[in-house]
Amino acid sequence: MQETLGHLLRQVFTQITTEAMSSGAQSREFVVLNALADQDARSQQDLAHRLGINRTIIVKLLDRLQAAGYVTRTRNPANRRTYVLSLTGEGRTALADLREAIESRDDQITAPLTEPERARFTELLTRLLPEPDPDATYSTEHLITQAHYRLRRLGDHLLADSGLRTRHFLLLPTLDRLAPCPQQQLARELSLTEPATAALVDELVQAGFVTRGQDPHDRRRYALELTGEGRARLPEIKVAMAQVETELRGLLGEDGMRDLRTLLLKLLDGTGPTE
Numbered sequence: 001m002q003e004t005l006g007h008l009l010r011q012v013f014t015q016i017t018t019e020a021m022s023s024g025a026q027s028r029e030f031v032v033l034n035a036l037a038d039q040d041a042r043s044q045q046d047l048a049h050r051l052g053i054n055r056t057i058i059v060k061l062l063d064r065l066q067a068a069g070y071v072t073r074t075r076n077p078a079n080r081r082t083y084v085l086s087l088t089g090e091g092r093t094a095l096a097d098l099r100e101a102i103e104s105r106d107d108q109i110t111a112p113l114t115e116p117e118r119a120r121f122t123e124l125l126t127r128l129l130p131e132p133d134p135d136a137t138y139s140t141e142h143l144i145t146q147a148h149y150r151l152r153r154l155g156d157h158l159l160a161d162s163g164l165r166t167r168h169f170l171l172l173p174t175l176d177r178l179a180p181c182p183q184q185q186l187a188r189e190l191s192l193t194e195p196a197t198a199a200l201v202d203e204l205v206q207a208g209f210v211t212r213g214q215d216p217h218d219r220r221r222y223a224l225e226l227t228g229e230g231r232a233r234l235p236e237i238k239v240a241m242a243q244v245e246t247e248l249r250g251l252l253g254e255d256g257m258r259d260l261r262t263l264l265l266k267l268l269d270g271t272g273p274t275e
Helices: 005-021 025-038 044-051 055-067 089-109 115-127 140-158 171-178 183-190 194-207 228-268
Strands: 071-076 079-087 210-215 218-226
Touching (some): 005 025, 005 089, 005 140, 005 228, 025 044, 025 071, 025 079, 025 140, 044 079, 079 089, 089 140, 115 140, 115 228, 171 218, 171 228, 183 194, 183 218
Antiparallel strands (some): 071 079
């Protein structure tokens, strides 16, 4: 199955996030605050999945940001064992300051692109902003992040009653095609690291959509398969994926879809799998 534009955007977004998380406390705080400015997180685990980063790192970061008065944790009424994470007014002020400080990262992010390609990339991503300001100048990181968030919100809305999220779009159809398969093979197919794939699989196992059985080719490892409930969700996922692609086609046109795919693949070319 060909990777969707949304999946490619997620990979680039996660690559940027991973690099930021390894480049100092300021960049790590920016990543978390920027994510919460877009949308409250239903839990620490949810935020970790959205950002594609380690849950242990998230907990330490949130402790520090809460102590600084930038983030609040509020008991989740839908699940009393978890906390909803929200950005405070002080957090929004800190985010604005941090955004100015890290905008120099654009050259690093777009290093694989030529100048004309950078201009085309910016043009296409700007079309994906919810409310683009024709007079504003946006950083590439901001454009990638906002485009990713927009598609994620659309996919989550389309899957609202299914118990699934946009991040599961390709996983279930891919597993349906490969199963029974080991987690390592699934990770390679999805261009994700094994820890990131394991976290997604854990979600789907807990939801009853995936089962871990014994690999018939190697009894020392698990083989993943869809449950009956998981297979029943496949038509819904495919409809949602098609609707997201239709939305993108309306915003970008066929040429824009093709060019954005090419540019995203060029950014990803030569890199390792994303976290």
